[in-house]
Amino acid sequence: MPGATTERVLSEPQFAALVDALAADPERRKELVGLLREDHPHYRQRAAATIVRMRGWVLLAIARGEVADDALIFILEELDTGVDPYLVAAAARALRSVPRPTAALAPFVMRALGNIRYRDEPIAFENYGEYAVSPTGTSAVSELLVTLRWLGPHARGILPELEPLRAPNGGLPRKLRIDVERAVQAIRGPAPGDEHGTHSCCGTTSNGVKSISSWPSNSRRSTERIESITLQDHKGELITFKEFFQGQPSIVVFFYTRCDNPMKCSLTVAKLARVQKLLEAQGMVDRVHTAAITYDPAFDLPERLRIYGQDRGVRMDAGHRMLRVIEDNDVLRRHFELGVNFIESLVNRHRIEVYILDAEGRIAGSFERIHWDEGQVVTRAVEMLKEKECGSRIQA
């Protein structure tokens, strides 16, 4: 049948039943992680609030068993940038099913505490889609404090941030201050014998979770299908993918102006501005292009792109542009395997994603899901410049 999808559209109760069935089957538990990908067909045409309920249920299902490495990045992502209390609470609970607590996890929990404490609300986990109407159950802050307690001495590094929350004027209600005290006591316990250090380099936590990927030159995806895609920039000028992205390395971020999570799109574009400053300081700003491409081209017209970039200090000129795709947005999306989904024309959920393109416009590296370091991104882009120069020397 033309236009038919291979995925059956599930109602929410059906989705919940599927998740429960997968969780209960040891042979199929690993499929739960796939349900956390933003671009999964189950999330198409769903409201953001619906996706919160669905993803939360998946995280809770994952929490019922041992958390595998490929699931951990999703949990850390929610703790790192999540602003919905239900998801943050579910992620905090899921983290406690990681087989080996390490010090690298503590900063994520503490960051989540900072993100969520003024947005907290009562949470109910017993049934799918349930909303708490009584304050007597759990909450995001409560779950995070229990997780800090679970981390125990591995969380020593965040003790200076945690201890002030014990104070009566620290802001937390009395019942949660008791949880803070318990966490502090657990953290002050005897040091663990098997600690392997804190956050290691290259975007890998000491639990082995990778948020940074790179592809050697001989394995990079060809840009043939996207070269002729037309983009429009913040001034209304049209340019093809090939014209802008081939000839020099590029740093590309994805965003949209109606993102209501300040730790995702707004921060990503503000960080792009910092990347540009780093490039400038290194004398590279004319040799590496930067671009912010919107997920929402129908709404993010040139004027909106321009104002959004301007408000965040983004440099905008011939080599540095805010862009939207005019046609074939789906083709670009598939090429980058973007972590995004939609309800009608609106984004309903997306991840943080930054790409390094080589001088041929091919994806050479990516930084995904959790916060990325501007210096590391610039370093990777400069490596592409050196790769290009080496290639030119060889050809000569």
Next chain:
Amino acid sequence: MAKKLKTAKRTAKKVSSRAAMSVATNVDKTAKQRVAAITSAPLAVVESDKDMQAMLAVLGNTDEPIAVRLAALQALQAASFSVVAFESGRGDYVATLRKVATDPDPELRQRVLGILMRDKDGFAQKKLLDGLKDPAKALVPPEKALQLLSYDVHTDAYEVARDIVKKPPNDDAKREALRLLAADAKAAPIFEKVLRDKKELRANRQIAAAALHSLDPGKLQQQARKILLDKSDYDDIRATSLVALQQFGDDEALGKDKALLKSVKGFSGGKTQAKYKQTARQFLSKYSP
């Protein structure tokens, strides 16, 4: 001396807040007295957990007079803007709001749902959507539900809003459905149609013009020109079209558009209302050779 004065003032304020809260929560006082007490010390709820819990109890108690409950809600809502000071009570506050969202009193329900929707609360969204899909479950009228749902562009109301535009239960619902759809770029054709339909309510046509400007300015320019060339269309709609062209149109193209200029000249005289004549004359002074 100044320090003693400051301390004395703070103490007096605390005593006054405590006294106010004592009256506010006293069921033996009249509703009028209690409302006055609450409004005299609106931030008292963040000064102690006990006062916060007392005010939440008043809000959640259906036996309390509705005027007192509404005053309690107002005080709690005002206090919630002090995000840091309110932190310790926020969880209880949200739980109480959700409980009161299905209250027997319609005004209280509506206000509470409005507060929850400004926070993009999933519970409130679900209740409002359920009510739009099944009127037996509706907690507020459909136009109000649509208005509250539009606080979050990521909500799942677009399909039901389109159905309401096609088959509106009342004029207000259609108007709010159009407002909600203004967030959806795919809805531009709906707004073109509404803007050009002279049988459509003028308020809806104005909403359509604004929505089209946001979603597809080029289309608005095209439609604005057609409207201005149509002498039978309403003055206010033609004036809106004039403003759209003047502020956002292509100056060079407008200056060369003889048919348009002729039409605007006609609009600037005759039976056109004075305020719209002025708009037309401004346009002509800018673009006429």
